[in-house]
Amino acid sequence: MPQSFKTQSSITVCKLAVVYLTLNYHYMQLPREVIVGNGTLERVPEVAKRLGLKGKALILSDQNCYNVAGKVVSDFLTTSGLSVDFLLVKTMTSKDVADLQVKIKELKPQVLFGVGGGTIIDSAKVSSGNQNIPFISIPTTVSHDGIASPLASIKGSDKPYSILAQAPLAIIADTNVFAQGPWRFVISGCGDVIAKFTAVKDWKLAHKEVDEYYGGYAASLALMSAKIMIENADLIASKEEEGLRVLLEALISCGVAMSIAGSSRPCSGSEHLFSHALDLISPNHAMHGEQCGVGSILTAYLHKSNWQRIRNTLKEMGAPTTANELGVEDIEVVKALEMAPKLRPERYTILHKLNLNSEACEKTARATGVIA
Ligand SMILES: [Zn+2]
Numbered sequence: 001m002p003q004s005f006k007t008q009s010s011i012t013v014c015k016l017a018v019v020y021l022t023l024n025y026h027y028m029q030l031p032r033e034v035i036v037g038n039g040t041l042e043r044v045p046e047v048a049k050r051l052g053l054k055g056k057a058l059i060l061s062d063q064n065c066y067n068v069a070g071k072v073v074s075d076f077l078t079t080s081g082l083s084v085d086f087l088l089v090k091t092m093t094s095k096d097v098a099d100l101q102v103k104i105k106e107l108k109p110q111v112l113f114g115v116g117g118g119t120i121i122d123s124a125k126v127s128s129g130n131q132n133i134p135f136i137s138i139p140t141t142v143s144h145d146g147i148a149s150p151l152a153s154i155k156g157s158d159k160p161y162s163i164l165a166q167a168p169l170a171i172i173a174d175t176n177v178f179a180q181g182p183w184r185f186v187i188s189g190c191g192d193v194i195a196k197f198t199a200v201k202d203w204k205l206a207h208k209e210v211d212e213y214y215g216g217y218a219a220s221l222a223l224m225s226a227k228i229m230i231e232n233a234d235l236i237a238s239k240e241e242e243g244l245r246v247l248l249e250a251l252i253s254c255g256v257a258m259s260i261a262g263s264s265r266p267c268s269g270s271e272h273l274f275s276h277a278l279d280l281i282s283p284n285h286a287m288h289g290e291q292c293g294v295g296s297i298l299t300a301y302l303h304k305s306n307w308q309r310i311r312n313t314l315k316e317m318g319a320p321t322t323a324n325e326l327g328v329e330d331i332e333v334v335k336a337l338e339m340a341p342k343l344r345p346e347r348y349t350i351l352h353k354l355n356l357n358s359e360a361c362e363k364t365a366r367a368t369g370v371i372a
Contacts, residue, residue, distance in 0.1 A: 029150055030259050031137075033170040036248055038241060040174040041069060041138070044076035047170055053077075058109035059086040060100065060124050065116035065140045069177050073115055073138060085109065092119040093156040097127055104131040111136060111169075118144040118288070122152035122165070129166035137168035142178050142247055143188035144288055147171060148255025151264045160276045160343060162268070167259050171252060175244045183239070184287065186247060187319040190236060191293025193250045194310055195271045196226040198299045202269030202349035205303075210348045218261035225250035225257070233313050270302070270349035271295030273340035278328065280343075281336050286326040293319050294326055294370055298337060301368045302350045311368070323371050330371035337361040 033050070035043050057077050061070040066088055074084045085107050089096060104112065104127060112135040114124025121137055125146075128135035139147045146152065150167040157163070178185070200219045207214035229236070229250045236243035257266040264272075274295030279285050293314045300307035311321050320326045323333040338361045341351040356364070365371040 027262060028260050029167040030256060031148055031168050031171050034148070034173075034252055035171070036173045036175070036245060036252065038175050040172050041072050041076070041177070043172060044073055045080040047136075047172060048077060048080045048082065051170060053080075053082060053111050055082065055110040056108065057082045057084050057111050057113060058104065058107055059084060059113045059115055060120055060127075061086065061088055061115040062090065062120060063088050065120065068180060069138060069140050069174065070115040073113060077113075089120070089123075092123045092154070094154050095156065097123050097154055100127045101131055104128070104133065109133060113138055114168075115140065117141045118146050119155070121146055122154060122162075125150070125152040125165035125168070126154060126163075134169040135166070137171045137173075139171070139173055140177050141181050141185045141189075142244065142251060143185040143192070145189075145192050145251045145254040145258075145267055147173065147248075148252040149258040149264070149267070150255075151258055160280060161272070162264055164263070167255075173248055173252070175241050175248065178244050178248070179241065183318070184290075186236065186239075186244065187317050188287035188289030189247050189251055190229060190233075190317050191287075191289035191291070191296075191314065191319055192267075193226050193229045193247070193254060193289075194313060195269075195289075195292040195296045196222040196254060196267055197305070197310060198271045198296045198303060198350075199265070199267050199269035201303045201305060202299070203265050205350060205353065206348035209353065212348060215261050215266070218257045218266040221257040221260065222254055222266035225253040230309070230313050233316050237317050265347075269347075270299040270340060270351045273343055273347070273349065273351065274298060274336050276343055277336035277339040278326075278332065281339065282328045282332045284327050286320060286328070290320050290326060294321060294323075294333075295340075297321060297368050298364055298370060299350055301364055302354060302356075307368055322369065323365070330365070333365050333371055334358060334362045337364065 112128040114121045115138040124135045151162040152165040153162040206212040232246045254267045275291035297311045323330045
C-alpha cells in the first residue's frame with residue numbers, strides 16, 4: 001500500500017502519485033476482482049474469502065445507499081466472520097475526508113468498503129490509500145467512471161479536478177441496485193463515457209504538440225468503451241438490464257484505462273475541463289457526466305471531428321445537449337468554455353492550442369446548437 005504525504009491543502013495525497021510522476025518506470029495499479037451482474041451483492045462472502053479478508057471491516061456509506069446496498073453488504077460480511085463498523089455520512093468535503101481518516105486510525109479496520117455514489121467511492125479511495133488499507137468499491141450509481149479508477153475528486157479541495165488516490169482491490173457492481181436509481185444517473189454515465197472520444201483526441205494532440213507521454217493501450221481501451229457505448233445506445237436507451245451492464249462495463253474499462261495510464265489522461269480532456277469550469281461558474285450545474293457530454297459536443301467541433309454523432313447519441317439517450325437542458329444560462333456555457341483551459345494549464349488540449357476568446361467560444365456554442 002502506498003504511504004502518504006501532506007499537500008498544502010488539508011487533504012493528503014497518496015505517495016503513489018509521486019511514484020507515477022517522478023520515477024522512470026511505469027506503475028499500474030489494477031483491481032484484482034471485478035464482479036458485474038444481477039444480484040452480485042450475494043457474492044460478497046466469496047470475495048471476502050478469496051481475498052482473505054479477516055478482522056474488522058469499515059463500511060462508508062450514506063443513509064440512502066446503506067438502505068439500498070450497505071445493509072446487505074454488512075450482513076454478508078458479518079456472516080463471513082468479519083466484525084463490521086459503519087460510518088454513514090451526509091456530506092464529503094475535504095474536512096469530512098480528513099475526519100474519516102481520523103476515524104480509520106481509531107477503528108483500525110483491515111479493509112474499507114465504499115458503498116455509494118461517486119462522492120462516497122472517491123472519499124473511500126483517498127482515505128483508505130492514505131491510511132494504507134485496501135478498499136472495495138460497491139457502487140450504487142452508474143453516473144461516473146470513478147467506480148474502478150484510482151482517481152478521486154473531493155469537494156472543497158484546492159483542485160477542481162481529480163487527484164490520484166488508489167485503485168479498488170475489488171469492485172462488486174450489482175445491476176439490480178442501479179436499476180432502482182433515477183434514469184438521470186444512467187444518462188450521466190453515458191455522457192462520461194462518450195467524453196472519451198474528445199479526451200483521447202486531446203491526449204494525442206498533447207503527444208504531438210508538446211511531446212507528452214501517450215499510452216496507446218490505455219487510449220484504445222478508453223476509446224473502445226465509448227465506441228461500444230455508442231453501438232449499444234439503443235439497448236441502453238431501452239432501459240433493459242443488459243443495457244445497464246454494457247454501460248457499467250464501459251465505465252469500469254475507463255477506470256482500468258486510467259489505472260494503466262497512471263493518470264486520468266485517457267478519460268479526461270477538454271470536455272472535462274469545460275465541466276469543471278461550469279461547476280465553478282454555475283450554482284445550478286448539472287451532473288458531471290451530463291456536462292462532460294455537452295463539453296464533448298463542443299470540443300469535438302473544435303477538433304473538426306464528428307460532433308454530430310456525439311450529439312445524436314446523447315439525444316437518443318435523452319441526455320442534455322443544450323445549455324437550456326443542462327439548466328444553465330447560455331452565457332455560462334460561453335464563460336465555461338473560455339475558462340476551461342486556465343483550470344489546468346499543464347493538461348494540454350484543443351482549448352489550449354486554440355486559445356479561444358469569448359467571441360470564438362460563443363460561435364462554437366452556437367454552431368453546435370448548445371446555445372440558441
Ligand atoms: Zn468524468
